[in-house]
Amino acid sequence: MDEPGLWSAASTAPGERELKFRVLADRLRREIRQDGCAPGRRLPTEAQLAASFAVSISTVRRAVDELVAEGLVLRRQGSGTFVRDQRPEKVRPTLIGVVVPHSSFYYPQVLRGVEEVRAAAGARVQLTCSDYDQALELTMLDEMLEAGVDGLLLVPTLSGPEPAGAYLRRLTGLPVPAVLMERRGGSLDDATEHVCTHHAAGAYDGVRHLASLGHRRIGLALRSPSPTAAPVTAGYRQAVAELGGEPAEFESALEEWGPATADRCLRRLREAGCTAALCFGDRQAALLVSAARRAGLGVPGDLALVAYDDEIADIPDVPLTAVAPPKRLIGRTAAELLLNRLRNPGQPPRQILLRPGLTVRTSCGAADRSSKEILRRTPTPGHGSRARAWPASA
Known part of the structure; x- marks a missing residue:
């Protein structure tokens, strides 16, 4: 039940240029804001307000419409008009x-x-x-x-x-x-x-880099299983085909990669006449460096290497040139994409591939070169980690 006296008439006579509904809206607005009307309080009916202020129903309706538009009151079908809570809503963080x-x-x-x-x-x-x-x-x-x-x-x-x-x-x-x-x-x-990460493009760039250093017979050393192995292989094969060569591939299960497996891989590469190889991943390349040393061969003199991952590529005695997936940028872009999706749920899905960079070190034989082209392909800072634990797979 509404309290008597609240919403009672005062002088509502408009000036010559003032509209009655605006005068009424001002009066209601003041009573809501200044008289401490509790949130959820129901306003008198339109008929009651019209009688109290000696105005027409249409004038009351237009006045209340203004308050609704401002968010001061809320109409509920069949229940009436109620004062809204003006306190800022607490927004839960995403x-x-x-x-x-x-x-x-x-x-x-x-x-x-x-x-x-x-x-x-x-x-x-x-x-x-x-x-x-x-x-x-x-x-x-x-x-x-x-x-x-x-x-x-x-x-x-x-x-x-x-x-x-x-x-x-x-x-x-x-x-x-x-x-x-x-x-x-x-x-x-x-x-x-x-x-x-566009892994196929990363492998392609690694092979093309070795070709730019004069290598024409370039092999591939793989660990498996890994969802990255297939696109790396595809990029390697495309680059080799464009160079007019024949693929020379060696693959072994991750758990089998050790000194003996590296020795077998080195023999396969040498038998195929390879002077360079792309290795997926860093550990496999490091094991090949050791295998080459055992065989009396030098890296990069007898065998140039490019690793794939650039997680621990700077740790071996011969620092490894490596294809570097843009890991940090992957996280940033995915998070931004998700927040945008939450703000704009109707947008079509986006599918983004980011091309890796190439970090040039000693193992490919180009570390001392001053080629601006090589330097341009070095990825942005923050792409790698010095974690020493050998990987399972990406």
């Missing part, structure tokens, strides 16, 4: 769920890029590691959704019980936006929003 395979190799720089964007936006992050376990990853995603995350940044595990294509389709059907990092589908039906 909560981003982040899932990466691990936080020790490759991904610390990715996470650093995410953190830079998170801090600037005032968002919060919930981070977890899947350890390349698809079932565990799904459990983590369920827990994050239950915790109320607004969006997800994911490095999904595509080698699991569920085939990669089906798993990616599952991720596109999540109830919140998801941006993938360093993972994407392999066909044109890939509907994921993602930010990835």
Whole structure:
């Protein structure tokens, strides 16, 4: 029940140029702001206000319309008009769920890029590691959704019980936006929003760099399994084909790579007449340096090497020239993409590939060259990490 006296008539006679509804709106506005009307308080009906102020219903309606437009009052169908709470609403910071395979190799720089964007936006992050376990990853995603995350940044595990294509389709059907990092589908039906390193282009550039130093027979040393191995191989093969050469490839499982495997790889490369090789990744290249030493060969004199990853490439006795994925930029771009998706949910998905850079060191034989072209291809600072733990895979 409305209190008597509140909303009572005072002098509402307008001046010659003032409209009655504006005079009434001013009076109601003052009573709401100055007389301490509690939020949720119901105004008298339009008929009551018209009688109290001796004006027409249409005048009352126009006055209340102004207050509604200003956000002072709120009309509720069938209930009446109520005073709104004028206190600023507390906005909950955006909560981003982040899932990466691990936080020790490759991904610390990715996470650093995410953190830079998170801090600037005032968002919060919930981070977890899947350890390349698809079932565990799904459990983590369920827990994050239950915790109320607004969006997800994911490095999904595509080698699991569920085939990669089906798993990616599952991720596109999540109830919140998801941006993938360093993972994407392999066909044109890939509907994921993602930010990835263009690994094929990185391998291509590594081979072309070796060719620019005069090498015509260039091999490839691979670790597997890894989602990066296939695009690295594709980039290598395209570059070799354009140079008019024949591929010379050696591949072994990650857990098998050791001195004996490196010796076998070196023999394969030498038998194929290779004077240079692209190695995926840094550890494989370092093992080849040691194998060459055991065989009485020098690096880069007898065998020039370019590693792929640039995580620990500066640690070996012969510092390794390396293709350097833009890890920090991957994290920044993915986080920016997700925040933009949350602000503009209707936009079409974006799929971004970032080309790696090349860090020139000793192992390719170009470290002492002053070629401006080589220097231009050195990536921006912040791309690498000096973590000494040998990687599982990116």
